[in-house]
Amino acid sequence: MARSMNLVLNVWRQKNAKDQGRFVRYDAKAINDHMSFLEMLDVVNEDLAHKGEEPIAFDHDCREGICGSCGMVINGVPHGPAKSTTACQLHMRLFKDGDEITIEPWRAGAFPVVRDLVVDRSALDRIIQAGGYVSVRAGAAPEANSLPVPKLDSDQAFDAATCIGCGACVASCPNASAALFTAAKISHLALLPQGGPERTDRVRKMVAQMDAEGFGHCSSHKECEAVCPKDISISFIAKMNRELITAMSVAPNEIKSRSKG
Amino acid sequence: MQLDSRAPTGPIEQRWNEARFKSKLVNPANRRKYKVIVVGSGLAGGAAAATFGELGYNVSCFCYQDSPRRAHSIAAQGGINAAKNYQNDGDSVYRLFYDTVKGGDFRARESNVYRLAELSVNIIDQCVAQGVPFAREYSGLLGNRSFGGAQVARTFYARGQTGQQLLLGAYQSLSKQIEQRTVKMHPRTEMLDLIVVDGVARGIVTRDLVTGKVSAHTADVVVLCSGGYGNVFYLSTNAKGCNTTATWRSHRRGAYFANPCFTQIHPTCIPQSGDYQSKLTLMSESLRNDGRVWVPKNLADLQRDPKNIPEADRDYYLERQYPSFGNLVPRDIASRRAKEMCDLGKGVGPEVAGVRRGVYLDFGDAVKRLGRDAVAERYDNLFQMYERITGENPYEVPMRMYPAIHYTMGGLWVDYNLMSTITGLFVGGEANFSDHGANRLGASALMQGLADGYFVLPVTVSNYLAGVKPGGVDESHPDVRRTVGEVEARIQRLMSIRGKRTPESFHRELGTLMWDYCGMARTEAGLKFALAKIPELKAEFYGNLSIVGSGEEYNIMLEKAGRTADFFELAELTCRDALDREESAGGHFREEHQTEEGEAQRNDDAFSYVAAWEFTGESLAPKLNKEPLSFEYVHPSQRSYK
Numbered sequence: 001m002a003r004s005m006n007l008v009l010n011v012w013r014q015k016n017a018k019d020q021g022r023f024v025r026y027d028a029k030a031i032n033d034h035m036s037f038l039e040m041l042d043v044v045n046e047d048l049a050h051k052g053e054e055p056i057a058f059d060h061d062c063r064e065g066i067c068g069s070c071g072m073v074i075n076g077v078p079h080g081p082a083k084s085t086t087a088c089q090l091h092m093r094l095f096k097d098g099d100e101i102t103i104e105p106w107r108a109g110a111f112p113v114v115r116d117l118v119v120d121r122s123a124l125d126r127i128i129q130a131g132g133y134v135s136v137r138a139g140a141a142p143e144a145n146s147l148p149v150p151k152l153d154s155d156q157a158f159d160a161a162t163c164i165g166c167g168a169c170v171a172s173c174p175n176a177s178a179a180l181f182t183a184a185k186i187s188h189l190a191l192l193p194q195g196g197p198e199r200t201d202r203v204r205k206m207v208a209q210m211d212a213e214g215f216g217h218c219s220s221h222k223e224c225e226a227v228c229p230k231d232i233s234i235s236f237i238a239k240m241n242r243e244l245i246t247a248m249s250v251a252p253n254e255i256k257s258r259s260k261g
Numbered sequence: 262m263q264l265d266s267r268a269p270t271g272p273i274e275q276r277w278n279e280a281r282f283k284s285k286l287v288n289p290a291n292r293r294k295y296k297v298i299v300v301g302s303g304l305a306g307g308a309a310a311a312t313f314g315e316l317g318y319n320v321s322c323f324c325y326q327d328s329p330r331r332a333h334s335i336a337a338q339g340g341i342n343a344a345k346n347y348q349n350d351g352d353s354v355y356r357l358f359y360d361t362v363k364g365g366d367f368r369a370r371e372s373n374v375y376r377l378a379e380l381s382v383n384i385i386d387q388c389v390a391q392g393v394p395f396a397r398e399y400s401g402l403l404g405n406r407s408f409g410g411a412q413v414a415r416t417f418y419a420r421g422q423t424g425q426q427l428l429l430g431a432y433q434s435l436s437k438q439i440e441q442r443t444v445k446m447h448p449r450t451e452m453l454d455l456i457v458v459d460g461v462a463r464g465i466v467t468r469d470l471v472t473g474k475v476s477a478h479t480a481d482v483v484v485l486c487s488g489g490y491g492n493v494f495y496l497s498t499n500a501k502g503c504n505t506t507a508t509w510r511s512h513r514r515g516a517y518f519a520n521p522c523f524t525q526i527h528p529t530c531i532p533q534s535g536d537y538q539s540k541l542t543l544m545s546e547s548l549r550n551d552g553r554v555w556v557p558k559n560l561a562d563l564q565r566d567p568k569n570i571p572e573a574d575r576d577y578y579l580e581r582q583y584p585s586f587g588n589l590v591p592r593d594i595a596s597r598r599a600k601e602m603c604d605l606g607k608g609v610g611p612e613v614a615g616v617r618r619g620v621y622l623d624f625g626d627a628v629k630r631l632g633r634d635a636v637a638e639r640y641d642n643l644f645q646m647y648e649r650i651t652g653e654n655p656y657e658v659p660m661r662m663y664p665a666i667h668y669t670m671g672g673l674w675v676d677y678n679l680m681s682t683i684t685g686l687f688v689g690g691e692a693n694f695s696d697h698g699a700n701r702l703g704a705s706a707l708m709q710g711l712a713d714g715y716f717v718l719p720v721t722v723s724n725y726l727a728g729v730k731p732g733g734v735d736e737s738h739p740d741v742r743r744t745v746g747e748v749e750a751r752i753q754r755l756m757s758i759r760g761k762r763t764p765e766s767f768h769r770e771l772g773t774l775m776w777d778y779c780g781m782a783r784t785e786a787g788l789k790f791a792l793a794k795i796p797e798l799k800a801e802f803y804g805n806l807s808i809v810g811s812g813e814e815y816n817i818m819l820e821k822a823g824r825t826a827d828f829f830e831l832a833e834l835t836c837r838d839a840l841d842r843e844e845s846a847g848g849h850f851r852e853e854h855q856t857e858e859g860e861a862q863r864n865d866d867a868f869s870y871v872a873a874w875e876f877t878g879e880s881l882a883p884k885l886n887k888e889p890l891s892f893e894y895v896h897p898s899q900r901s902y903k
Contacts, residue, residue, distance in 0.1 A: 002534075002535070002611065015814070016814065016815070032534075032535050032537065033652075034534040034535060034611075034651075034652070035534075035535070035537055036539070036650075038539065039537050039538070039539050042537065042539055042765075043537055046763055046765060046766070048809075049763045049765075049807065049809055049818060050763070052809055053809065054809050054810045055809065055817060055818060057815055057817055059327060060501060061326060061331055061333070061500040061501055061502050062331075062333060062335065062336045062500040062501075063500070063501060063539060063540050063542075064336050064542055065646075066335055066336050066422065066424075066425055067326075067331040067332075067333070067335050067336065067500060068328075068330070068331060069326060069327065069331050082649075085649060089646075089649050089650070091649065091650065091652065093652050114471055114815065115471075115814075115815040118327075118815070120327070121327060121328065122327070122328070122448070124328070125328050125329075125330070125436065125439075125446075125448075128330075128432070128433060128436045129436040129437070129439050129440040130440065132433055132436060133391070133433035133434060133436055133437045134390065134391050134392045134433070135437060136387070136390040136391055136434075137312075137315045138308070138311070138312040138315060138387060138434075138715040138716065138719065139383075139387075139715075139716075140390070141383075141386040141387045141389065141390035141391075142386065142390065143386055144345070144385045144386045144388075144389040144390075144403060145345075145347065145402050145403055147389070148397075148400060148401030148402050149397060149401050150401050151397045151398065151399050151401060154394050154395075154397045154401075155394075157392070157394045158394040158419065158420065158426075161392075161394050161426060161429065162422065162425075164425075165328065165330055165331075188392065188394070189392050192392050192394070194389070194390055194391070194392045195392055
């Protein structure tokens with residue numbers, strides 16, 4: 001049977017990037033324990049709107065835990081208390097009547113606040129743009145089964161490829177490092193033969209971009225792995241570091257091609 | 262206007278090849294002079310934008326999300342079909358073509374469907390080369406499964422995240438082009454209108470969702486890949502942001518809207534738990550392979566713990582009604598039978614608005630027969646997802662399921678080249694009407710999005726551009742400024758109503774109306790009722806809408822209001838189309854037109870056509886244009902699953 005509860009929310013409100021921002025207290029009344037966390041916020045927002053107050057802005061879209069849009073720090077933990085769960089898949093049955101819940105945006109220098117709980121994560125897109133791809137034009141692909149890939153490699157690549165780019169890893173890290181995000185893409189492509197030809201340049205460029213965006217270094221706190229909704233392992237960070245060291249020992253592709261030319 | 266499908270004739274196997282050869286080309290050195298706008302960054306839009314960039318065009322791509330990687334294609338679970346015949350089980354391009362025409366209940370254009378089947382094999386090559394980690398066998402070769410009742414195993418998949426992996430492949434290719442500056446990405450930007458100059462699409466008007474700034478973007482061609490309109494029902498499996506604004510606004514500018522009443526219901530979704538419900542979550546259809554569907558026979562048992570209801574008091578109604586197909590009957594049949602049971606008051610689960618809408622999907626027998634481990638191996642990820650949402654463990658308690666809107670086959674009318682009735686406006690992916698007829702087969706949406714994006718649009722748009730001179734229209738053109746002014750006036754109108762009801766509440770009420778009268782089963786009386794009700798609700802919307810804040814900032818209520826306003830108009834057209842189509846076909850079920858077995862009854866003599874609706878003006882009746890369909894290869898037949 002459904003339970004109903006009353007909660008107190010402390011929500012970060014910030015009108016825009018220039019505004020200083022502050023916590024505001026709200027009562028969330030008669031919350032049904034079958035609601036998702038975001039549905040609870042929907043109810044609070046409808047209530048605010050009726051009172052003529054601006055609703056709380058938060059990113060969300062698929063509400064199935066796969067698009068990576070949503071993300072907020074709930075009681076100090078990115079995506080909240082449930083393991084392997086995005087904020088949209090978090091349900092209110094994990095809370096109880098009278099709970100006080102603090103809700104904040106991702107906090108990182110590289111993720112400026114846009115409004116309330118919405119942050120700008122375009123830095124992650126720029127890391128991918130720096131090399132997180134295989135350069136294959138549409139139409140240039142060989143027959144798919146002409147390149148068998150050992151199942152184990154493929155499965156491991158998949159474990160890295162499940163990253164949804166939500167940014168929880170950055171939000172959880174005391175250094176605001178994007179190492180887990182970057183390592184996941186580098187590892188996904190490094191584990192597959194398709195990623196081979198561009199492997200050394202890819203890791204150099206992506207790591208350089210990660211640094212240029214102002215993300216901190218990884219100092220193995222492992223907080224990222226603990227909050228990752230897709231359970232991406234920090235062993236991929238070790239893999240990224242190995243890839244980088246190997247890449248440093250060979251000349252980048254551009255230099256090689258220039259010296260030949 | 263005479264609708265010309267521009268579909269080639271001649272042997273169907275050669276049509277696309279010939280069309281490609283006849284296409285005009287743009288000299289590589291001239292391509293950067295052409296500006297291409299792509300709206301949407303899902304499988305169709307992301308793939309198209311990346312490919313136009315690779316070809317060297319000057320591309321701008323727009324999406325409402327904060328990153329192109331988040332488009333709703335990402336949520337597709339099951340897989341993607343391709344006629345590779347890797348299993349040597351008798352598949353072929355022709356068979357995939359045949360199955361798709363038949364699955365679409367003979368309401369799709371044969372030439373388009375054949376091309377889709379033909380390109381399916383190239384898609385798999387392309388995605389594998391990008392590093393998409395499809396399922397593999399121990400040999401290292403690609404694995405396949407049979408999906409949605411197909412008799413061949415032609416579905417390629419990536420765990421339960423096929424859409425995600427394919428979209429990330431397209432996103433990565435797009436990212437490369439962004440870095441190379443052939444594509445300029447505009448995230449958090451929503452298209453609010455189409456700019457048409459002398460009958461030709463020349464750009465779009467957008468609103469920056471962060472600053473509220475309204476701007477014009479001109480181009481030599483506009484490509485819409487903005488997805489489907491399932492959210493007209495409010496509750497659907499679509500992402501919250503999915504909307505019809507880009508397609509609807511283009512419709513109002515002259516693009517015909519085709520077959521809006523062809524909407525697809527997915528039979529296995531987690532039922533609504535309360536009136537606060539914001540969306541519905543789909544559970545893979547594969548669950549019906551081992552789960553048994555039932556409801557209690559006795560009304561007294563509805564609230565009883567299902568474990569304590571003895572076998573004799575359970576009605577396994579699909580197995581009873583369809584002895585040979587049982588729980589594996591097609592999507593629409595499974596959906597309608599579930600609705601019937603709930604309408605009879607036999608639904609289970611929480612009561613929402615006075616009705617219990619849910620049927621049991623029970624794995625008790627499967628656990629007994631196969632063991633818990635074997636069941637876990639097949640379904641554990643789905644069971645976990647279900648438990649996270651409902652708090653119930655499917656190993657112990659039967660799952661509860663109910664159908665939900667999932668996909669829309671209708672969309673903007675396009676010719677064989679994917680060009681709409683507005684010259685220079687192309688439409689790809691779910692946003693167009695083209696390939697699925699009245700019903701889409703499982704694992705075919707991803708195939709169509711990528712076929713359009715990687716392979717069809719690059720050829721047909723190039724052919725179009727080769728015939729036009731680049732440039733000539735900029736922001737100062739009077740038609741451009743007029744369109745911007747109209748968008749600003751529309752925003753102003755919504756902001757200045759200052760009534761009492763939120764956009765959310767209007768959208769929810771509209772959605773309920775649509776679901777009740779234009780959902781799984783439709784009747785003349787119901788549709789007429791909806792057609793009377795929608796304008797009333799719309800009038801209230803324009804008299805009593807409330808939006809807090811201003812238009813010159815991040816304003817989620819304003820975004821919602823604009824999308825809801827367009828849903829009202831689309832809802833009306835959808836009901837009108839459903840009323841006009843006096844037959845049942847695929848996802849469109851009119852209760853007046855069914856066989857004795859309760860099956861959809863087509864009327865090929867009268868309705869073998871595409872209904873392409875033309876906008877004629879504010880509050881004027883739309884005009885119906887018909888594109889007749891002829892079937893040279895696959896001959897219409899009546900299906901039976903008894």
